[in-house]
Amino acid sequence: MTEAATMTHSTAAGGDALLRIEGLQGWYGESHVLHGIDFEVREGEVVTLLGRNGAGKTSTLLAIMGILSKRKGSVTMRGAETIQMEPRHIAKLGIALCPEERGIFSSLNVEENLMLPPKIADGGLSVERIYELFPNLLERKRSQGTKLSGGEQQMLAIARILRTGAKLLLLDEPTEGLAPVIVQQIGATIRQLKQEGFTIVLVEQNFRFAASVADRHYVVDQGRVVDMIPNAELDANIDKLHAYLGV
Amino acid sequence: MFELLGIPPQVLMGQLLLGLINGSFYAVLSLGLAVIFGLLNIINFSHGAQYMLGAFVAWMLLEYLGINYWWALLIVPIVVGATGVVLEKLALRRLYHLDHLYGLLLTFGVALIIQGLFRNYYGISGLPYNIPSQLSGGQNLGFMFLPNYRGWVVVASVIVCFGTWFVIEKTRLGAYLRAATENPTLVGAFGINVPLMIMLTYGFGVALAGFAGVLAAPIYSVNPNMGADLIIVVFAVVVIGGMGSIMGAIVTGFGLGVIEGLTKVFYPAGSAVVIFVIMAIVLMIKPEGLFGRNA
Ligand SMILES: Nc1ncnc2c1ncn2[C@@H]1O[C@H](COP(=O)(O)OP(=O)(O)OP(=O)(O)O)[C@@H](O)[C@H]1O
Numbered sequence: 001m002t003e004a005a006t007m008t009h010s011t012a013a014g015g016d017a018l019l020r021i022e023g024l025q026g027w028y029g030e031s032h033v034l035h036g037i038d039f040e041v042r043e044g045e046v047v048t049l050l051g052r053n054g055a056g057k058t059s060t061l062l063a064i065m066g067i068l069s070k071r072k073g074s075v076t077m078r079g080a081e082t083i084q085m086e087p088r089h090i091a092k093l094g095i096a097l098c099p100e101e102r103g104i105f106s107s108l109n110v111e112e113n114l115m116l117p118p119k120i121a122d123g124g125l126s127v128e129r130i131y132e133l134f135p136n137l138l139e140r141k142r143s144q145g146t147k148l149s150g151g152e153q154q155m156l157a158i159a160r161i162l163r164t165g166a167k168l169l170l171l172d173e174p175t176e177g178l179a180p181v182i183v184q185q186i187g188a189t190i191r192q193l194k195q196e197g198f199t200i201v202l203v204e205q206n207f208r209f210a211a212s213v214a215d216r217h218y219v220v221d222q223g224r225v226v227d228m229i230p231n232a233e234l235d236a237n238i239d240k241l242h243a244y245l246g247v
Numbered sequence: 248m249f250e251l252l253g254i255p256p257q258v259l260m261g262q263l264l265l266g267l268i269n270g271s272f273y274a275v276l277s278l279g280l281a282v283i284f285g286l287l288n289i290i291n292f293s294h295g296a297q298y299m300l301g302a303f304v305a306w307m308l309l310e311y312l313g314i315n316y317w318w319a320l321l322i323v324p325i326v327v328g329a330t331g332v333v334l335e336k337l338a339l340r341r342l343y344h345l346d347h348l349y350g351l352l353l354t355f356g357v358a359l360i361i362q363g364l365f366r367n368y369y370g371i372s373g374l375p376y377n378i379p380s381q382l383s384g385g386q387n388l389g390f391m392f393l394p395n396y397r398g399w400v401v402v403a404s405v406i407v408c409f410g411t412w413f414v415i416e417k418t419r420l421g422a423y424l425r426a427a428t429e430n431p432t433l434v435g436a437f438g439i440n441v442p443l444m445i446m447l448t449y450g451f452g453v454a455l456a457g458f459a460g461v462l463a464a465p466i467y468s469v470n471p472n473m474g475a476d477l478i479i480v481v482f483a484v485v486v487i488g489g490m491g492s493i494m495g496a497i498v499t500g501f502g503l504g505v506i507e508g509l510t511k512v513f514y515p516a517g518s519a520v521v522i523f524v525i526m527a528i529v530l531m532i533k534p535e536g537l538f539g540r541n542a
Pocket residue numbers: 028031033051052053054055056057058059060100205
């Protein structure tokens with residue numbers, strides 16, 4: 001990491017981070033994939049993790065959630081250290097994951113999928129509000145979860161973590177493989193959620209989409225966070241970003 | 248009275264009823280196996296021993312404590328289920344990250360130990376357990392005589408099977424179970440205590456075996472081998488229905504009991520093997536089982 005990058009991102013994050021990650025390393029069995037992830041997210045921010053295929057973005061979210069269980073370093077949520085915790089205890093601190101593969105359950109109908117994650121705190125969206133945001137889900141609430149279109153499944157995967165009272169949402173490539181209109185809809189949803197007070201870590205490959213929703217961007221490369229770019233400075237850094245993403 | 252292919256209706260109906268009763272045991276036992284396999288991915292080879300344990304605990308409650316059949320129906324599943332919970336906590340949970348085969352071997356070993364202990368203490372001759380007085384006697388239905396207790400076995404099994412089906416398929420608790428069966432990691436990441444669910448599910452599956460054991464005590468003699476003989480057929484039923492399918496286990500259990508009964512009428516020599524023949528055919532045509540979700 002360059003010195004300039006270190007400086008910008010420690011100052012940008014300010015004092016009271018909701019989520020703070022320092023020196024996070026992670027392994028799948030013997031395979032060492034995260035080598036030093038450092039970043040912070042403040043309450044109410046939308047922050048993206050950008051990076052090419054295999055950079056370690058998904059692994060970072062899984063390590064935060066405790067699903068990637070072989071991990072080292074420090075992950076704190078509102079100051080509470082979670083590096084030794086099990087996923088279900090991390091969830092209770094108010095962190096919720098919308099996984100890359102969406103994780104819709106085929107043996108549950110849409111409504112059951114929506115109602116599955118238990119409430120962990122007050123202040124989640126009401127079911128009525130969720131159906132207002134995603135009217136398709138209401139129409140199809142008796143359908144088998146996996147019978148929905150890709151876009152609807154993505155909506156469902158996001159919708160079900162809004163009810164629980166979790167305030168920090170980890171969204172893993174919610175636009176992957178979806179048609180442009182659906183991508184726009186998801187963008188609008190994310191901006192809406194920010195307004196409602198959610199804090200979001202968004203993994204993206206599509207940096208145009210990322211630019212339309214985020215406050216700041218962290219660049220992940222080979223298991224490390226190598227740069228931080230505020231959204232306002234994205235245009236000025238476009239060449240650098242292209243080089244990082246290899247596009 | 249009519250006759251079908253020269254077979255008197257009393258004989259036909261009698262065997263049909265016998266088939267339904269056997270089918271009741273097949274259904275309750277294969278249901279327990281399916282519930283366990285679905286969530287734990289373990290083929291519970293000690294299921295027959297746990298069924299036998301159910302019958303023995305009912306017998307002991309009556310013999311040593313004077314606790315009657317009706318209380319046994321309630322107490323035995325709890326006691327036998329609790330032994331399952333202990334087994335899961337002490338042993339099975341150490342095997343989840345290994346191949347299915349290890350769970351099968353462990354539970355098989357447990358079955359041999361339980362059966363060996365009971366054989367040692369109680370011999371193999373079998374202990375009598377009387378039909379509860381409320382259910383002695385029977386009904387004359389005109390075309391056949393229906394012993395009350397046998398009718399009760401069928402009714403109780405149907406209630407337990409469909410109650411279990413309802414809880415799993417139609418309730419919130421069941422939704423947790425179905426979801427954890429598909430993707431336990433994600434369910435855990437939502438804050439649900441999956442290890443606890445697994446432990447209680449195993450306990451419940453085993454409790455079903457214990458319940459079947461109480462139902463069996465007054466009809467079959469209570470002896471250490473009663474489970475070992477039955478469980479082989481039940482495994483064939485599970486293979487035919489498809490591992491892990493709840494409705495599959497129930498329907499196949501009752502259905503095969505009836506088919507076995509009818510075989511006794513029309514081709515008595517085949518009745519002992521008909522289920523295995525069906526199993527072989529199903530394995531060739533639809534290896535994932537009649538109700539199996541995936542191959
Ligand atoms: N289950 C796994 N077992 C072993 N290695 C894995 C596993 N999942 C991912 N990896 C490896 O870890 C590294 C980081 O992968 P990760 O999925 O975190 O990347 P990513 O940035 O999310 O990529 P993508 O944009 O393709 O989703 C890659 O080298 C990948 O091959």
